[in-house]
Amino acid sequence: MGATVVGWSPLDELVCESVPVTADNHTALCVLGTGLIGGSLLRAAAAAGYTGWGYNRSAPGVAAAQKAGFDVSDDLAAVLGRAAETDALIVVAVPMPAVNPMLDAIAQYAPQCPLTDVVSVKSPVAAAVRRYGLQERYVGGHPMAGTAESGWQATDPGLFRGAAWAVGVDPGTDPHAWTRVARLALDCASVVVPVTASEHDRAVARISHLPHVLAEALAVAGARGGDLALGLAAGSFRDGTRVAATAPDLVRAICEPNSDALLAVLDETLAALTEAREALSAHTSLDELTTAGHAARQRYESARRWEITDIEPGAPGWLEKLQDAGRTGGVITRLDTGSERN
Amino acid sequence: MGATVVGWSPLDELVCESVPVTADNHTALCVLGTGLIGGSLLRAAAAAGYTGWGYNRSAPGVAAAQKAGFDVSDDLAAVLGRAAETDALIVVAVPMPAVNPMLDAIAQYAPQCPLTDVVSVKSPVAAAVRRYGLQERYVGGHPMAGTAESGWQATDPGLFRGAAWAVGVDPGTDPHAWTRVARLALDCASVVVPVTASEHDRAVARISHLPHVLAEALAVAGARGGDLALGLAAGSFRDGTRVAATAPDLVRAICEPNSDALLAVLDETLAALTEAREALSAHTSLDELTTAGHAARQRYESARRWEITDIEPGAPGWLEKLQDAGRTGGVITRLDTGSERN
The missing domain is CATH 1.10.3660.10 (6-phosphogluconate dehydrogenase C-terminal like domain)
Known part of the structure; x- marks a missing residue:
């Protein structure tokens, strides 16, 4: 793991070096909740070449997303069934009070899928994930981006550009699922900040x-x-x-x-x-x-981000190294293709 | 005094209806302290047709202003002597801790001039003004504008555009001096908020x-x-x-x-x-x-400013009317020429 100073300040937009993925079986993305963050994520991922679809509870929210050409429905079972069939990365993008019903449905319809979230806290989500027995392929996430507005009409595919995207590195994290989540953040032009749930x-x-x-x-x-x-x-x-x-x-x-x-x-x-x-x-x-x-x-x-390089998810000590690097301002701006093994 | 709603919100820039004054004996302006606020004021007033000059304590500050073509010197006695000769409006534009020496010099060299200030508090300045016996022609002022920067290099003639400029309406205010101060604020494209020192x-x-x-x-x-x-x-x-x-x-x-x-x-x-x-x-x-x-x-x-009209400085009850209007969001955006009697 090397250290190269990148960027100039927390206010600068780092140019993400990750080349958007091409269409392959790693690009299936299922977003639960298509409000400001989830909807923007669906749009950013689509622009980066992902095959994305989503669930939204409200009929007006579904209609707005559909009108914009996105495959969003209010049939949670069908949305998750498709995720299970395609080994999609599932993103829980609802506020904390609405997380449990999502996890309940995931446990029922798509328990084997890699799973992340974009909720503003991490320990409570991780605890809920454990209650539903989904911890094995779960990696917490939190893009530090947003506006005071909400709903599909506020979505913006450029919302995550240059943002810090916290990605969980708690003990026991599955390296394959972790790579999927980090790759998604990079493909949305964010930089990855590795951090444990409680430190986050x-x-x-x-x-x-x-x-x-x-x-x-x-x-x-x-x-x-x-x-x-x-x-x-x-x-x-x-x-x-x-x-x-x-x-x-x-x-x-x-x-x-x-x-x-x-x-x-x-x-x-x-x-x-x-x-x-x-x-x-x-x-x-x-x-x-x-x-x-x-x-x-x-x-x-005057804070400077520095680039964490030579990451090999799954190698001995990888989580501890990432934890240490994140604590001192390290970010990931690219993943070598060789590191993706899922 | 009529009430017309003007502007749309506190964030809007109100277009000031005051036509910049032409060169006459009301446009002599003496600014003490040519940092961010005083220097910007000198530049804004010059652009509006005033004959302005100033004092600055620091040699680099004087040099910077002179290089930009402004008549600024570190000879306080001479600067104030010119003010006394021309019945200039004197503006104290130094931070509160530096106010006393300015007032001391004004009392010595130009005690009859109309006097205002752009200091961020009003009661302490008014108390100091009374200590130096200058209260008769003093009207407090405070343009609500600024940046985190300071010094001549940060000055901007557009700094006051659309800003609220508090102008004092305490009991005993001289209407002639008041008109000079309000006119200056309007000529700098601000709106005038009438307010007593303690309420400010x-x-x-x-x-x-x-x-x-x-x-x-x-x-x-x-x-x-x-x-x-x-x-x-x-x-x-x-x-x-x-x-x-x-x-x-x-x-x-x-x-x-x-x-x-x-x-x-x-x-x-x-x-x-x-x-x-x-x-x-x-x-x-x-x-x-x-x-x-x-x-x-x-x-x-959603706060809306409304326009105070039909001001006649010096008419019975004018100060109380302006106090009441200011308390409920009223601002002055123009002065009729007839109201200037100084």
């Missing part, structure tokens, strides 16, 4: 779930200032509250399943804010907070 | 200073997740921490002079976050916070 959940509590909570609180504080305050609001308020425009149910579905990790970082942040409050009250000083915050933002802006 | 300071604590504090705390929480968390960070973290890129000294200069109002809204926010933390811990629910936050952001997005 603690990380996203910091950089995704806490931002949502703070944005909601900031929006509330601003609106309590009435028309005058909202009329004076400029960039800092607009950007700081942007994700509060997300539907409340969706924010809850993202944050609540990760409550343990979120509570930990929320307590840490309450402590930091309380300390800043005391310093402001006692010494009229925000020195400590502003110095630390500025240094932290600088670290974020 | 409470409002900006909510929509400008609290966003800075939360952005700093969020950046710190993210960076504590290390390279893995920063590598997974996407839009919500990027936008939520954007203003933490501002130099710590500048954030302190903005927030610390408004510590009373900031402490009040920070306590309010700590209480809301603590309540959300308890609900998440006890019931795994963020229902209340997300519902309130989403409604607040919707209110912000």
Whole structure:
């Protein structure tokens, strides 16, 4: 496993070196849930040469996808039957509260298929997967992309371009299923961040779930200032509250399943804010907070991804190596064809 | 005073109806401090036909402005002497910690000139102005515009386009000086938000200073997740921490002079976050916070400015009428020539 620095910052779009796959038996893709993420995935994969189809619960959602030329239906048994016949990679792309019924159906109709998901938390999904006995060919996934909108009308085949796509490397991960999932992420022009479920959940509590909570609180504080305050609001308020425009149910579905990790970082942040409050009250000083915050933002802006190379899924120690690499900013931008053995 | 709805949302750029003034004795403008805000103001006013000049403390700042063709010097006495000779409008455009020496010099060299400022808080500036005996022709100002950058090289004559520019309407405001200040804001293509000093300071604590504090705390929480968390960070973290890129000294200069109002809204926010933390811990629910936050952001997005018309500065009750109008989202987008009597 070598290390080559790639990209310039977390804001840059890395050019993915993976050549889209050609049509072969590895490209069958079954997406359960064709909202913003699942629908965008179906479109991105189709553009990369996959044979994709999907399930959606709502009739308007099905109609919208069909109208756009995609094979989406509300017949879950038929959709999964086709996956079983073609050894398709199944992607669970519904919010956490809707995951169980999907896994129930997969266990019934397509239990042997490689399985991943794009849900915003990983440990709760992994636990549910184990309850349904599907852990053998499961690899968690989470593309770090999205918008405040939802539904098929918001889908975008370029949504994942340059995004970080977390792919699970927990002990016991099947290398064949892992390769299928990593390949899908690369074919959607994302970079793969190898990470265990629990480390993922603690990380996203910091950089995704806490931002949502703070944005909601900031929006509330601003609106309590009435028309005058909202009329004076400029960039800092607009950007700081942007994700509060997300539907409340969706924010809850993202944050609540990760409550343990979120509570930990929320307590840490309450402590930091309380300390800043005391310093402001006692010494009229925000020195400590502003110095630390500025240094932290600088670290974020100057963070560099580096390329993990020479991956051989299944080789001795491969999971531990990937775990270590992911912890220090390593990403995968390509897979050699030789590494695909499924 | 009539009410006409103008604009579509706080995000829209209102087209300012004020025709740039022609060269006459109202267009003399003296800007003290030619950093991001003062320098941009000098450039915007020049483009609108003003005769502007300025003072800057630092030699490189002076050189940069001169190289761009602007009459900027480090001789404060001479700069203010010219203001006194021409009845120029003097604009104090330095951070709060540097305000006193400017007022001291103004009291010495140009005490009769109309006076405004573009400092981020208003009550502390007004108090300082009273200490130097300059309150008679002082009108507070605050254009709600800026970037994370600073210095002449960051100046932009279009910085104030469509911005809300708070203009003071405290009891005792001189109508002639007020008209000069409002006219300057309109000539820079901003809209005028009439507001008292204390109401301004409470409002900006909510929509400008609290966003800075939360952005700093969020950046710190993210960076504590290390390279893995920063590598997974996407839009919500990027936008939520954007203003933490501002130099710590500048954030302190903005927030610390408004510590009373900031402490009040920070306590309010700590209480809301603590309540959300308890609900998440006890019931795994963020229902209340997300519902309130989403409604607040919707209110912000749908807020409409309305146009205050038929202003006659100096007419009986004009200040109270403007105070009331500003509180409910009213803005001034033009001044009739007849209203200028100075």
